[in-house]
Structures are given as structure tokens and as C-alpha cells.
Amino acid sequence: MENKDGIYTTKVALNPGTYEYSFLTDITNTSTSFADPLNPAKDGEKSILHVPGIILEQLPEAVEANSKSILEGEFLNENAKTTSLNGAKWTLKEKRSGVKIIDNALIVDENVDPDEKITVQATYDGYISQKEITVQPATEQAKPGEQVTQTIRIHYEREDQNYDEWNIWVWDDVAAPSEGWPDEAKRCWH
Structure with a gap:
């Protein structure tokens, strides 16, 4: 000081x-x-x-090669009101081979090297903000008759924070289908 x-x-x-x-x-x-x-x-x-300014917390830290990600963010004005970045101009800070932005979507080709860094910029109402995104290897695709193990992360939030007796059930073509479905689940999915 x-x-x-x-x-x-x-x-x-x-x-x-x-x-x-x-x-x-x-x-x-x-x-x-x-x-x-x-x-x-x-x-x-x-x-x-x-x-005030552009908040890009909704953008991912990483994207896979051979993927398309929708670019979203928020604008915070001087009165603390947030609005969606509808109408923002999205660009790449530096041009990269195999990477482009079309209609607010980041498109990364399959030949982009893993661990490559991409800097996405949003311009809105005279403000500019940017975020660095890392490219990850593309998820392995299954060949016919083969099963590829994948992890799915589900974020579920209830307003009342009551998660008692809630569960996740898997069915059909999965490695370990759920057994002992409750009657409510059977009515929904069978």
C-alpha cells in the first residue's frame, strides 16, 4: 500500500x-x-x-479432441445483475490448426494434439474476457461388438437438499445392470 x-x-x-x-x-x-x-x-x-464484466465459469477447463462444445457465459453489470451472453462475439485468441468457432460452438478436430492449450475470448458490451482450455485425447470409440468403459459424472441438486432414498439405476446394455428396482422405477422405465 x-x-x-x-x-x-x-x-x-x-x-x-x-x-x-x-x-x-x-x-x-x-x-x-x-x-x-x-x-x-x-x-x-x-x-x-x-x-462488471464477462464471467466465463461455465466454460470447461478441458475439451476432447474431435468434439464440439457450446460456449456460454454471463455478464455482470455494475448493479450486480447477471445476464446471459446472448449476442457475445466468440473468438480464438490465436488461430490453431484444427480448432474453430462456429455459431458460439468451439469445434476441435480429432488431429489436435492432447494437452494443447486453446484460449477462447468473449467480447460483449465493450468488455473482453478470455479462458484457457486444454485439449484432452478423444474418448475411445467402441468397435462393433466391443464395449468401451466410460465414466459418467452426474451432478444432481435438490432445492430441499433431501437426498434420502434417492439412488441411480442403470439398465439395458451396461456392465452391471441394477437389481431390485423399486416399483416406481419399474413403472417409469419398463
């Missing part, structure tokens, strides 16, 4: 989002904290700061 004539300043790079902050008169005693008197946005003894 820089002190110039009793005015302390510092610069901190912040990603788009909402942040809380307060001031301390004694760094060794957090009970001396107080909100920014020049900022009307407060939550108790903390001031609120909304940093």
Missing part, C-alpha cells in the same frame, strides 16, 4: 464479480474494521463492490 500525504492507495486486479471489503484502523485488531463511508453499498460493517 502506498502512502502519499496521508492518502493510502493500492491496486488489486479483480475478476468480474461481487466483493466485500472494509477498512482496518489497526491491522492487529479486526474489531477496528469499518465500512467505506464513500460507498453506499453496504452489508453491515462491510462495503460491497460490484466489478
Whole structure:
């Protein structure tokens, strides 16, 4: 922090989002904290700061070679309202052989090297944001009569957080079909 004539300043790079902050008169005693008197946005003894911009958390960290991924994100305005990036311009920071963006979709050909890094950029309402995505090897495809082992990760969230007696059932052409289906499941799937 820089002190110039009793005015302390510092610069901190912040990603788009909402942040809380307060001031301390004694760094060794957090009970001396107080909100920014020049900022009307407060939550108790903390001031609120909304940093507008493009949020790309929905983009994957990695994509497979020989794949197509829809590019999505959100825009946070100075009033903390988020909207979808409909109408954003998506581009590649650097052109890559076998990689292109068409109609908000990232298309990666099968010949793109695994571990190659792709930087995707979104431009919206005068803001630019980017995210680096790693290419992974394409999932092995099954030959006729062969079975390929794959992992599927399912994220399921209930508003009431009640997961008692919930389960996942697999059927048909799988390595280990579920046994002892409850009557409700039998009615749905058979």
C-alpha cells in the first residue's frame, strides 16, 4: 500500500464479480474494521463492490479432441445483475490448426494434439474476457461388438437438499445392470 500525504492507495486486479471489503484502523485488531463511508453499498460493517464484466465459469477447463462444445457465459453489470451472453462475439485468441468457432460452438478436430492449450475470448458490451482450455485425447470409440468403459459424472441438486432414498439405476446394455428396482422405477422405465 502506498502512502502519499496521508492518502493510502493500492491496486488489486479483480475478476468480474461481487466483493466485500472494509477498512482496518489497526491491522492487529479486526474489531477496528469499518465500512467505506464513500460507498453506499453496504452489508453491515462491510462495503460491497460490484466489478462488471464477462464471467466465463461455465466454460470447461478441458475439451476432447474431435468434439464440439457450446460456449456460454454471463455478464455482470455494475448493479450486480447477471445476464446471459446472448449476442457475445466468440473468438480464438490465436488461430490453431484444427480448432474453430462456429455459431458460439468451439469445434476441435480429432488431429489436435492432447494437452494443447486453446484460449477462447468473449467480447460483449465493450468488455473482453478470455479462458484457457486444454485439449484432452478423444474418448475411445467402441468397435462393433466391443464395449468401451466410460465414466459418467452426474451432478444432481435438490432445492430441499433431501437426498434420502434417492439412488441411480442403470439398465439395458451396461456392465452391471441394477437389481431390485423399486416399483416406481419399474413403472417409469419398463
